[in-house]
Amino acid sequence: MEAVLDTARENRTGLAGVFVSVVQRDLLLAVRRRADVLTSFFFFIIVVSLFPLGVGPEPNTLREIAPGVVWVAALLASMLALHRLLAGDYADGTLEQLVLSAQPLTLLVLGKILAHWLVTGIPLVLIAPLLGLQFGLPGDALAVMTLGLLLGTPVLSMLGAIGAALTLGVRGAGGLVALLVLPLYIPVLIFGAGAVSAAMSGQSVEGHMSLLAAFLLFSVVVAPWATAAAIRIAME
Amino acid sequence: MALNLWRFASPQVIYPIAGRMAPMFMAAALVLGLVGLYIGFFVAPTDFQQGESYRIIFIHVPAAWMSMVIYLAMAFWCAVGMIMNTRLSFMMALALAPTGALMTFIALWTGALWGKPTWGAWWVWDARLTSELILLFLYIGFMSLHAAIDDVRRADRAAGLLALVGVVNVPIIYFSVQWWNTLHQGASVSLTRAPSMATTMLTGMLIMALAAWMYSIAASLMRLRVIILEREADADWVREQIAPAWRGART
Numbered sequence: 445m446e447a448v449l450d451t452a453r454e455n456r457t458g459l460a461g462v463f464v465s466v467v468q469r470d471l472l473l474a475v476r477r478r479a480d481v482l483t484s485f486f487f488f489i490i491v492v493s494l495f496p497l498g499v500g501p502e503p504n505t506l507r508e509i510a511p512g513v514v515w516v517a518a519l520l521a522s523m524l525a526l527h528r529l530l531a532g533d534y535a536d537g538t539l540e541q542l543v544l545s546a547q548p549l550t551l552l553v554l555g556k557i558l559a560h561w562l563v564t565g566i567p568l569v570l571i572a573p574l575l576g577l578q579f580g581l582p583g584d585a586l587a588v589m590t591l592g593l594l595l596g597t598p599v600l601s602m603l604g605a606i607g608a609a610l611t612l613g614v615r616g617a618g619g620l621v622a623l624l625v626l627p628l629y630i631p632v633l634i635f636g637a638g639a640v641s642a643a644m645s646g647q648s649v650e651g652h653m654s655l656l657a658a659f660l661l662f663s664v665v666v667a668p669w670a671t672a673a674a675i676r677i678a679m680e
Numbered sequence: 681m682a683l684n685l686w687r688f689a690s691p692q693v694i695y696p697i698a699g700r701m702a703p704m705f706m707a708a709a710l711v712l713g714l715v716g717l718y719i720g721f722f723v724a725p726t727d728f729q730q731g732e733s734y735r736i737i738f739i740h741v742p743a744a745w746m747s748m749v750i751y752l753a754m755a756f757w758c759a760v761g762m763i764m765n766t767r768l769s770f771m772m773a774l775a776l777a778p779t780g781a782l783m784t785f786i787a788l789w790t791g792a793l794w795g796k797p798t799w800g801a802w803w804v805w806d807a808r809l810t811s812e813l814i815l816l817f818l819y820i821g822f823m824s825l826h827a828a829i830d831d832v833r834r835a836d837r838a839a840g841l842l843a844l845v846g847v848v849n850v851p852i853i854y855f856s857v858q859w860w861n862t863l864h865q866g867a868s869v870s871l872t873r874a875p876s877m878a879t880t881m882l883t884g885m886l887i888m889a890l891a892a893w894m895y896s897i898a899a900s901l902m903r904l905r906v907i908i909l910e911r912e913a914d915a916d917w918v919r920e921q922i923a924p925a926w927r928g929a930r931t
Contacts, residue, residue, distance in 0.1 A: 606841075606842075610825060610838045610841065610842055611825070611828070615829075615830075616828060617828075620824055623817070623820065623821045623824055624821045624824075624825060624842060626817075627814045627818055627821065628845070628846070630810070630814055634810075666845075670841060670845055673841055674838060674841050677834055677837040677841065678834065678838070680833070680834060680837075
């Protein structure tokens with residue numbers, strides 16, 4: 445694997461090389477602007493922490509609402525981070541260069557989405573067990589929730605990319621992106637939160653997990669292509 | 681010589697045709713609607729289980745059908761527009777959207793009115809209700825995105841792409857009662873088996889469905905005419921054929 449990456453890095457003209465350099469570039473940008481990334485991360489934690497304050501500290505109630513609360517917060521945090529995905533590159537002209545480049549835009553977009561997920565999705569997955577613990581979730585439900593988020597958050601990034609691309613440079617893009625993207629997130633929410641609830645009531649989670657994995661595979665195929673098409677429309 | 685169908689892709693050709701057809705469809709909708717409602721409210725027998733409250737299906741079911749059919753039609757015209765690059769297709773899609781949203785809203789609203797006496801709740805979070813609600817959001821998202829982009833060409837294509845992405849939801853709504861064992865009852869009408877309701881009920885519902893079709897076509901055509909005029913305001917044919925009448929009216 446390391447050897448493949450090394451040759452890919454040396455030979456930046458190949459498809460794998462281009463993909464790796466797009467991911468590297470976006471990761472580097474994220475590292476240089478840490479505050480942007482941390483915003484959505486802390487947003488996630490704060491939204492989850494608000495619920496016990498609003499609903500009350502009754503442990504049984506909290507345990508019951510925990511899957512939904514964590515998943516809805518993940519949806520919102522993931523949506524909040526979408527403006528980072530393309531808007532900056534659109535404003536400074538980088539996106540135009542990506543469109544003009546000889547490499548397939550679909551692949552470049554996939555690289556950008558992957559980098560975006562690594563900096564915004566992975567932190568949510570890692571902190572979620574801790575938040576679940578605060579809500580008193582049992583061990584196996586925590587494992588199911590983490591695995592579900594691991595499968596579900598990339599889907600959120602993929603679908604979100606379509607919305608982000610459609611609203612490039614549009615009036616009131618922030619509110620509009622919520623209107624476009626949240627309805628598309630609903631299936632992920634239903635099966636993600638459903639898996640945790642099923643685990644807590646002792647049912648099999650295989651069906652929920654399989655559907656989440658199916659959403660992931662389907663969105664990997666469709667979303668980069670649709671995002672690329674939307675970017676081209678915005679660039680005309 | 682074959683009929684040149686491409687002629688009808690021109691807004692200039694469609695504008696007068698739509699103007700002649702819209703009143704006919706609206707009249708048909710009115711007649712069918714009155715007949716359908718009469719059968720529904722006075723002729724059809726009282727339901728054995730649900731009593732009189734079942735009669736709301738004469739509005740609920742046609743509206744729910746139309747909400748899905750119109751979305752498919754909208755997505756179809758968006759696809760045609762994106763593939764063939766025809767302006768009129770996008771105008772047609774845009775003209776369909778508000779009627780589709782209206783039908784979705786009616787389906788949800790009448791469903792709530794029916795749910796209260798039957799299920800004892802205005803709203804339950806079952807798969808079909810939720811996915812129909814998502815459909816309403818998709819219609820609203822389509823119209824909002826289109827309204828937010830000033831460049832008409834870009835707005836058409838961006839909203840068109842969104843409509844195509846959202847089309848995944850339509851089969852989910854349609855099959856939701858089969859895939860999940862939900863509170864919402866299964867389909868009462870099917871092409872492949874004998875209907876599970878009295879013939880007069882079925883007749884009334886089909887007539888109402890036809891009325892909903894006629895109304896949707898008429899409303900979309902009227903809206904299409906307005907959109908054509910709005911977009912083609914600077915075209916020669918509008919200035920020559922339509923504008924003189926306006927000028928006369930204004931002076």
